[in-house]
Amino acid sequence: MNLDPKIPAGPLAQKWSSHKFNMKLVNPANRRKYHVIVVGSGLAGGAAAASLAEQGYNVSCFCYQDSPRRAHSIAAQGGINAAKNYQNDGDSVQRLFYDTVKGGDYRAREANVYRLAEVSADIIDQCVANGVPFAREYGGLLANRSFGGAQVSRTFYARGQTGQQLLLGAYAALSKQIGLGKVKMYNRHEMLDLVKVDGHAKGIIVRNMVTGEVSRHAGDCVVLATGGYGNVFFLSTNAQGCNVTAAYRAHKRGAGFANPCYTQIHPTCIPVHGDQQSKLTLMSESLRNDGRVWAPKDKETAKKIREGQLDPNKVPEAERDYFLERKYPSFGNLAPRDISSRAAKEACDEGRGVATTGLGVFLDFRDAIKRDGQKTIEERYGNLFEMYQCITGDNPYETPMMIFPAVHYTMGGLWVDYNLESTVPGLFVGGEANFSDHGANRLGASALMQGLADGYFVLPYTVGNYLGEQGVAAAGQVSTEHPAFAEVEAEVNSRIDQLLSINGTETPRSFHKRLGHIIWEYCGMARSKEGLEKAIKEVQALRKEFWTNLRLVGDADGINPELERAGRVADFIEFGELMCRDALMREESCGGHFRVEHQTDEGEALRDDENYTFVGVWEYIGDDVEPKLHKEPLIYENVKLATRSYK
Numbered sequence: 342m343n344l345d346p347k348i349p350a351g352p353l354a355q356k357w358s359s360h361k362f363n364m365k366l367v368n369p370a371n372r373r374k375y376h377v378i379v380v381g382s383g384l385a386g387g388a389a390a391a392s393l394a395e396q397g398y399n400v401s402c403f404c405y406q407d408s409p410r411r412a413h414s415i416a417a418q419g420g421i422n423a424a425k426n427y428q429n430d431g432d433s434v435q436r437l438f439y440d441t442v443k444g445g446d447y448r449a450r451e452a453n454v455y456r457l458a459e460v461s462a463d464i465i466d467q468c469v470a471n472g473v474p475f476a477r478e479y480g481g482l483l484a485n486r487s488f489g490g491a492q493v494s495r496t497f498y499a500r501g502q503t504g505q506q507l508l509l510g511a512y513a514a515l516s517k518q519i520g521l522g523k524v525k526m527y528n529r530h531e532m533l534d535l536v537k538v539d540g541h542a543k544g545i546i547v548r549n550m551v552t553g554e555v556s557r558h559a560g561d562c563v564v565l566a567t568g569g570y571g572n573v574f575f576l577s578t579n580a581q582g583c584n585v586t587a588a589y590r591a592h593k594r595g596a597g598f599a600n601p602c603y604t605q606i607h608p609t610c611i612p613v614h615g616d617q618q619s620k621l622t623l624m625s626e627s628l629r630n631d632g633r634v635w636a637p638k639d640k641e642t643a644k645k646i647r648e649g650q651l652d653p654n655k656v657p658e659a660e661r662d663y664f665l666e667r668k669y670p671s672f673g674n675l676a677p678r679d680i681s682s683r684a685a686k687e688a689c690d691e692g693r694g695v696a697t698t699g700l701g702v703f704l705d706f707r708d709a710i711k712r713d714g715q716k717t718i719e720e721r722y723g724n725l726f727e728m729y730q731c732i733t734g735d736n737p738y739e740t741p742m743m744i745f746p747a748v749h750y751t752m753g754g755l756w757v758d759y760n761l762e763s764t765v766p767g768l769f770v771g772g773e774a775n776f777s778d779h780g781a782n783r784l785g786a787s788a789l790m791q792g793l794a795d796g797y798f799v800l801p802y803t804v805g806n807y808l809g810e811q812g813v814a815a816a817g818q819v820s821t822e823h824p825a826f827a828e829v830e831a832e833v834n835s836r837i838d839q840l841l842s843i844n845g846t847e848t849p850r851s852f853h854k855r856l857g858h859i860i861w862e863y864c865g866m867a868r869s870k871e872g873l874e875k876a877i878k879e880v881q882a883l884r885k886e887f888w889t890n891l892r893l894v895g896d897a898d899g900i901n902p903e904l905e906r907a908g909r910v911a912d913f914i915e916f917g918e919l920m921c922r923d924a925l926m927r928e929e930s931c932g933g934h935f936r937v938e939h940q941t942d943e944g945e946a947l948r949d950d951e952n953y954t955f956v957g958v959w960e961y962i963g964d965d966v967e968p969k970l971h972k973e974p975l976i977y978e979n980v981k982l983a984t985r986s987y988k
Contacts, residue, residue: 342597342960344973347758348452353979354434357456360759361802365809372397374816375808378545378560380532380587382409384504384789385772386566387511388796389804394518396801401558402515402524403547405531405582405905410512413568413580414792417504418625418725420488420496421468421789423461427482432493434458441787442980444490444677445752445780446932446948448600450956451979452759453777460798461790465497467797471510474499486630486721488785490677490987496786501625501725507789511796531905532587533833535563535594535768536825542591542768543819544826546833550905553898555837557821557830561808562767564800565591566792569751569773571604573913573920574865575857577748578610578623584909585916588755588774596763597958597971599756599776601916602924605783605933606866607749608634608681611732612701621747622732624704625725626785629674631709631718632742634685636702638662640692647697653741654707664688672987679782679933679946680987682746686866687944689745696743705741746866750788752779752933753923756958756973760803761795764958769804771795776956781932837897840907845890849907852887856880856914864921869937873925880918887914919959919968926970929953950982 349360367375375398379390382404390402406412424437437458442449465483469475475497476484485494499506518524529550536544536557544559570585571577592598609629611622637643638660645651664684669676676684685702688694695701710718715738719726726737733743754776755763761777762769772792779787808816863869863876887910895901930939930946931953939947956973 342764342958342971344597344756344764344958344971345758346450346452346973347760348450349759353451353455356452357459364802364806367805367809367813369397371813371816373399374813375399376401376560376817377562377564377804378558379403379564379566380545381412381566381568381772381774382406382515383412383414383566383568383772384507384511384792385774385796386564387412387508387515388793389564389566389771389800390524391511391514391518392797392801393804394523395514396805400518400524401527401560403527403530403532403545405529405550407528409515409526409528410508412508413583414508414789415505416578416580416623417789418501418623419627420486420498420503420786421464421507421793422488422495422784422786423465423497423790424458424495425462425465428485428494430493432495436493437461437495439980440491441778441784442780443985444784445782446946446985447780447950447954447977447980447982448931448975449778449780450975451977456799457778457791457794460794463798464790464793468507468510468793471513473506473510476500486627487675489626489629489675489681490672490784491675492672496627498627501627501722504789507793511793532567533590533908534829535591535765536829537594537765538819538823538825541766544821546826546830551900553901555830555833557826559819559821559823559826561811561816562769562804564769564771564804565755565774566771566796567774569754570916571748571751573856573917574748574861575854576613576618576621576861578607578621581619584912586909586912589912589916591755591763591765591768593961594765595961596765596768597756597960598753598919599956599958600753600781600923601920601959602864602927602934603752603781603932604748605678605750605752606682606746608678608685608746609704609744610747610749611729612696612698612743612745622728623747623749624729624742624744626678628704628722628725628742631721632674632704632706633663633708634665634674634681634702634704635661635663636688636693636695638693643693643695646695647699653695653703662688662693669987676987677782677784682866683935683944685744685746696745701743701745703741704744706737707741710738748861748865750783752776752781752783756956760806761799762803762807767807769800771800781934836908837904840891840904840911841893841897843889843891843893845892847890847892849891849893849903849910852883852891853906853910853913856883856910856917859883860917860920864924867935867937868924870925873921876921877918877925880914880921884914884918887911922968923957923959926957927953946985954982
């Protein structure tokens with residue numbers, strides 16, 4: 342497996358500009374001869390499809406939702422980072438780069454992160470041109486607020502609906518190209534496998550989720566922008582449909598999977614409230630600008646709150662532990678997500694949790710309302726407060742919000758080089774589906790930044806470079822009549838038939854729930870050698886049971902959500918084992934990967950820079966065969982490796 346990151350030579354600040362100049366170009370007349378397949382229609386996929394079509398390429402875009410507007414990017418709430426320094430508070434491209442590398446606990450590739458920071462300002466201009474209604478200051482400038490892991494205000498937002506507004510902007514650009522005939526949109530189509538010809542990605546096999554038809558689609562290259570794998574935990578902030586299938590099937594065709602154990606736990610989610618819950622709800626990190634996180638100082642007070650005997654508003658100030666402000670005075674309630682999550686878990690482990698389950702702490706706006714007035718807080722967070730009240734029945738203007746950490750984002754993904762090309766030539770990966778920018782922990786408001794950077798400003802260059810290198814004579818030379826397509830399609834149909842023929846007793850949802858319990862218990866917020874070894878055995882046993890005791894209703898013809906879920910759960914089970922192997926291999930704590938054997942006396946993550954400053958990339962060898970580990974060394978020339986401190 343070739344792990345050449347293809348980082349351009351020269352000073353960090355000049356790498357991207359010089360690389361763009363040295364790329365192969367495709368002239369406008371020749372672009373019409375190429376066909377690009379884009380899988381996913383969220384911020385990364387929608388922006389890439391629209392941009393490539395605008396340049397003149399023919400694009401086919403696939404999504405399993407009924408509309409590109411339903412992509413899960415729509416669920417992002419708090420904002421998008423960009424180094425515009427409107428507040429004149431010390432921000433810069435260099436500072437955004439540094440904050441992101443530090444926030445990722447020094448486990449990201451420098452060159453990719455700097456490029457992300459460099460193009461961030463252009464993203465905002467692009468989105469404004471697309472009509473995104475960002476919040477504005479009185480004088481007309483776009484407003485900013487703070488997010489975790491930064492001491493400057495660089496987060497642009499549209500109340501608590503930033504993801505929705507950004508996605509509508511990208512969708513407008515995509516719709517224009519659909520109307521012009523440059524993009525052919527395939528809604529309700531799920532990618533089930535990747536097709537390679539002579540080692541290059543040349544197409545995909547998809548299933549029409551309405552008719553059940555399995556079909557072949559050929560292109561000159563393939564772009565995957567299919568999101569993250571957080572639903573391996575069953576309960577997460579992701580929509581129920583979010584899955585790992587496209588990325589994992591590409592992995593089984595030769596694409597290396599990087600750092601799968603790096604998963605992010607978001608500190609401000611509404612706590613679990615019952616066994617039948619299907620997902621968790623995120624409360625935006627932006628709330629921590631004005632909300633103060635606390636738990637009672639003693640267990641007895643917490644117990645009274647849990648049992649409904651004490652109104653939290655009546656807990657005296659002296660009996661409240663504002664633990665983030667106490668432990669991390671420089672950043673306070675805006676400490677990064679991984680650190681804030683572990684601090685909340687620590688308070689609950691000590692018996693100071695306030696939810697009925699014991700798993701919850703408060704996010705209190707009492708002081709902010711007293712200081713700024715309720716009207717100001719309503720203007721900043723109104724829709725978030727309404728959402729919280731609809732779900733919980735509590736009015737957060739009067740009673741503190743109750744929060745607890747939950748699985749949110751995944752930093753791992755398919756390995757890509759500087760061009761966002763995977764280890765399979767011609768297979769590009771954008772957004773959360775790749776591993777490239779966040780290291781071991783993503784800072785808040787950086788997901789939307791990465792998705793749009795990849796889609797609008799990186800992939801349009803690097804995809805064109807790949808096509809230019811192949812030469813115009815290669816354009817459209819591979820069709821669906823190639824034997825490779827028939828072979829992969831037959832494998833897809835065989836898998837569907839196998840799932841339907843098991844005729845056991847347990848539903849796909851039941852298996853998914855059991856898998857999620859294993860992964861959360863042993864590969865969640867805290868991990869250990871003993872627990873991970875146990876998890877691998879339990880997941881292997883679950884996989885055998887799945888293929889002998891799965892029960893599906895319906896058939897392959899027409900709409901069958903249970904069949905869709907079964908295929909995704911089968912991939913989650915295999916992927917869950919890979920996650921645990923990666924976490925077991927990494928004998929250190931860094932970012933969202935916390936091994937209990939490797940922590941400081943104060944309970945903070947303890948890195949091992951001597952032995953683990955690398956990207957762990959896994960190669961699929963075969964079913965029931967342990968995958969092979971490859972390592973891409975991470976070389977820090979511009980940022981000094983240091984103990985990550987937010988105190």
